[in-house]
Structures are given as C-alpha cells and as structure tokens.
Amino acid sequence: MSNQKPAIPKGTRDFGPEEMSKRNYIFNTIKGVFQKHGYAQIETPAMENLDTLLGKYGEEGDKLLFKILNSGDFLNGIDPLKMQASGANATSLLLCEKGLRYDLTVPFARYVVQHRDEIKFPFRRFQIQPVWRADRPQKGRYREFYQCDADIIGSTSLLNEADLISIIDEVFGKLAVRVKIKINNRKILAGIADYIGQPDKIIDITVAIDKLDKIGMDAVMQELQLKGLEVQSIYKLEPLFAITGDNRAKLSQLRRILQNSESGIQGIEETEKLFGYMDTLAIPSETELGISLARGLNYYTGTIIEVKALDAEIGSVCGGGRYDDLTGIFGLKDVSGVGISFGADRIYDVMNNLNLFQAGSKTASKVLFANYGDKEVKYCLPLLSQLWQKDINAELYPDPVKLSKQFSYADSKNIPFMVLVGEDEMKEGFITVKNLFSGEQQKVSSVNEIIEIIGQKN
C-alpha cells in the first residue's frame, strides 16, 4: 500500500498548542464580556436541515452552503436522466437534506422558535462555534472559521444595540485592538432608495454603495447604471455622499434630504437615539455613522454595525445588526432581535500581525521531574501527585533517557524548574530543585519546600 499524503481540506487549518493558547485567550475574553452583560451560552449542531438554511443568505449565500450527502442509498429513486436534465444544483437538493451551518444567527432563530416555550423573553444568548462557507479562501477568509455571537431577541429597544456596541468596545479594549465602529440603519438605506425614486432597487443600491470607500463614486455610479438604474436617479445620490461633519451633523443633513421618506426619517430617528445612548454610556471606541455601510445579510431591517481594525488591512472583525422578522419564516411572528458576531479568526490574524499576544505562557508545566529510572520514578510519583493536588502544573519525563535530553526538553518547553531525584538524593533523603533560568540549584527535603521555591502560581 502506498503512503497517503496527510492533508486537510482547502481553507481549513490545524491549530497547534501555541495557536490554541492564543485563540483561547480571544475566546475567553469575548466569553467573559458576554457573560458580564448577562448573555447565556447555547450551542447548536454543526449541521442543520438544508431547508432551515436555504434562502436565508441570498442567492450568493445559498451557493456557499456546504451540503451533506444523504446516508445510505442516496441514489434510490433518483432518475439519472432527470438528474442530468435538472443540473447539478437542483440535483444536489435531491441527494442532500442536511448542510453545515453558514452562520450562527439562522440556527439561533430556528432554536428560538423551536424552544419558544422554554425561553423567557427578552432572551440574551451567546454562542461560540465554527461555521462553514464554501468560499474561495483568501487572506482573512477561511472555509471553516469561528463566530462569537451575542444576540438579544424579543425586544425592539435600542438599548440593546447600545448594549452590544458597549460589548464590542469592551472586547476590543481588552484585546488592545484599535477599532472603528461603523453604524448605519437599513431604513436610512431604504429612505435613500425612496428618495432617488427606485425603492425596488434597494439591494443593488446598498451593495454598490457599500463599495464607495473602495472603488470611488464614479465606479459606484457605473455599477448602478449596469444594474439598470436611471441615470437621473443615480445623480440624485450625489448630495448624499457630500454630507460632512460629526455624526449628529450628518444625521441632520440626512434628515433634510430624506424628509419625504417615512422609513428614512424613522431610520434617522432610531440612529439619533442610538447615538444618544452611546454618548451616555461614553463609549471610548471611535464610532462613525457610515451611510455607505450596507453590508449585511438580507435579513437586517434596522441598525447595521460593522467593526474594522484600524491597524490592519483585513475585512471586518465584527458585524451585526437588527432583524425584525428572522423567526417569522419559522412561524414565530413579530419577534425582533439584534445581534453581533465577532470573527475570532480575523481577530487572531490582526493580533498576531500586531504582536498583541503576550509572550510566554508557552508551556503548561511549571516543573519537570527528571526520570532516572524505575526506582527513582517510584520515589518521585508521590511528590508529583502532591504538586498536582496543590494545583501546580507539573510533569514527569516519561522515559529514562540521558539527562541532557531531558534538560533540553525542559528548555524547549520553557519549563522553569526541574526536580532531580537520583541515586544520591534517594540515599541521603533529599530532593534537588533546579531553576533553569538562573541555573541555581538547591537541596530540599519536602514538597512544601519545592512549592516555596517555585512559587504557587502557575
């Protein structure tokens, strides 16, 4: 048999011990802030029924869903001719009834509807799990990545938005990542579509506007023309991009321009109220009204939030928004929710590039017991056990190899202390403890003395 080459699927990654300790630092930080704000953790399965997932993320999203082939004889009852005729996409729906989740929000909506009788609203939940997208990998873009979601569902209050923004600010503050929080409102975008007289083109308009920073106004207008917008309508957009000043000034200019659009005014009022709350909370992060911010899945209906890292070129590190009727499709009407999602993998990339992870803590062990052979090991095991009982991270070298090897093992793992018990120690009844950083070495006679030397803390 030929050797098979070890490999993992495109766009997925292994995480080694060092990466995991950094990743856990991020996860624990986010989790801690979520819990501080009263959110409770849930988990949902990696796979959902395809009909739960399909149609929630737009046409593009559906294409990016990983589908799971049915078990058993999945060809049973499938007509090959029909298969050929209907094409790959339609056929996949005959062969697959499950798919990997694409985000955490839709499974959450499903969860809320399914468990509505057990849930006390308003419900604050958080969820930290991987999601999968059959996208083509790129920088900061993976096929398997973790999202850290916090949502509050069953309340329309803008206090919830303010709460989530405060969470964003705290998380990035703790992680020492400088960010800009951009805020917009889908109703303002709808107002813009109203204003230029093309309310039916809101999706095309928002998608194009979203690229303003990147490709410039001319290119945006060109794209809109391609999408079939009237030239006249497109020119009406111009004054919108000319608004300037701080957030409040921008909002009042917008109010004048969109005065005839009901949803536009509503969006402006919501946003003004939200900025009011944020002022009261005194959020230290930079926050900005960005009417060019449109990204977001089709289900957002109100506030839209996006967070960019200031010191790194990478997509957004956190995004979110309000969705008024996400649960409606599962049969639970009139339940509004708002949520955010941290992209842990991107945050990791940013922090790694900026060297924001604290050095050290590379190892778990504080002490390595040298292994001189069976007799000595038997003598050491009770000592080791006592250290464990004192919650001190310690390990015994498993094989009686020559000492220099055991020393370099400790070196490479940054283990600060070694305990040496050989023939001499056993004969005379003492224990040698060596500090590998200073090279200092001393003889002690009890576990307590060992602890004293190495210090309690791990």
Add this chain to the structure above:
RNA sequence: GUGGUCGUAGCUCAGUUGGUUAGAGCGCCAGAUUGUGGCUCUGGAGGUCGCCGGUUCGAGCCCGGUCUUCCACCCCA
C-alpha cells in the same frame, strides 16, 4: 463561480540558457561531556523537486492537466 499566482529536506529558502550524484541556514540525531540544559566544535540522518502526463538523448527548470497556497473580482467574519 471568473482571472492570476505559488509549491525544492521537519522549517525558511538557493538552484545559471534544460546537462553527471539537487544545495545552504535553522532544526533533528550522535559524539566531544557516563548526574546537569542553553554556548561552541565534529560527524550523521533526512528529498517520489506537490501530483499526473507530455516534449527531449537528457526535465527541479519547458508544455498541458490537476491539487494546494496566496491575490484580485463576486460576496463576506
């Protein structure tokens, strides 16, 4: 999904217009040093040159396909 790009030792990378036996540094192993690491010195192991096919007397190098990496678009965390 469209267009481009990368792949040589465990890691980072050299490798001339196609020419004999593919190199370096780091790491690893052994020894100098039999109960003491980091430093130094000496020696050693380790390669289907991503994979498959083609051109050629001859391919790491040229051509085609494929997989992977990274990048732009689309879209997104």
